[in-house]
Amino acid sequence: MDQKKIAKQGRNGGGAIPSPKLGTMVYYRNRIKRDYIRLLNYDSDVEAFEEWPCTITYRVDECEYTCTPDFSVFRRQSAPSIVVCTKQANVNDPQYFPRWTACKMWCQNHGYEFNIVTEVVLLPYQPLISNLKRLAVHANRAIPPQAYEYLMRTLMQELSPLSVAEIVQRTPLLDTTRTRSYLWHLLATGVLVTDLTIPLNVQTTRISWNGGRRMTE
Secondary structure, X not given: OOHHHHHHHHHOOOEEEEEOOOOEEXXXXXXXXXXXXXXXXXXXXXXXXXXXXOOEEEEEOOEEEEEOOOEEEEEOOOOOXXXXXXXXXXXXXXXXXXXXXXHHHHHHHHOOEEXXXXXXXXXXXHHXXXXXXXXXXXXXXXXXXXXXXXXXXXXXXXXXXXXXXXXXXXXXXOOHHHHHHHHHHHHHOOOEEOOOOOOOOOOOOEEEEOOOOOOOO
């Protein structure tokens, strides 16, 4: 990505977050795009996605304009899509209609679906997005091998999920605060699983082993 664009996005409140799925940083210029990136990283149906995949040219009153969509998204169960992340107000603004029409026509000609992601579209996913953001803080922390094995043995012996409080109780050799952080890390890396559509709670969240998947320390 052009370094001037990165600097400009930073001044506008944008930034970048890592994408394990792409193995690189993914840039955003607003909260809508940032939150959608988190969903793309989390969604197991998404095989891959690409930033700024194309530039679409269109004309209005003899003037030429361009639109560069935010993403192309490739899913296992559906056709690829071109995605624009923008405010809901822009979707309903007549001055944007030629842009949306041009994007739709491009997609029809190239075998893509066209999707617009707004704050309204993301609203039902806010608990999940909030959890993903919270777990991201713990994603890169290190767990001592002994602590990892101790926690995993405890969880792998259970047939049903344990609450965080129960896990803390069953691992008395570990510091309580660190145990919770270790659990968030193992959730962030997919070694452990929970229902991320429910807000995470340091006492009641129920966690289980993601059968067969182990983390290399």
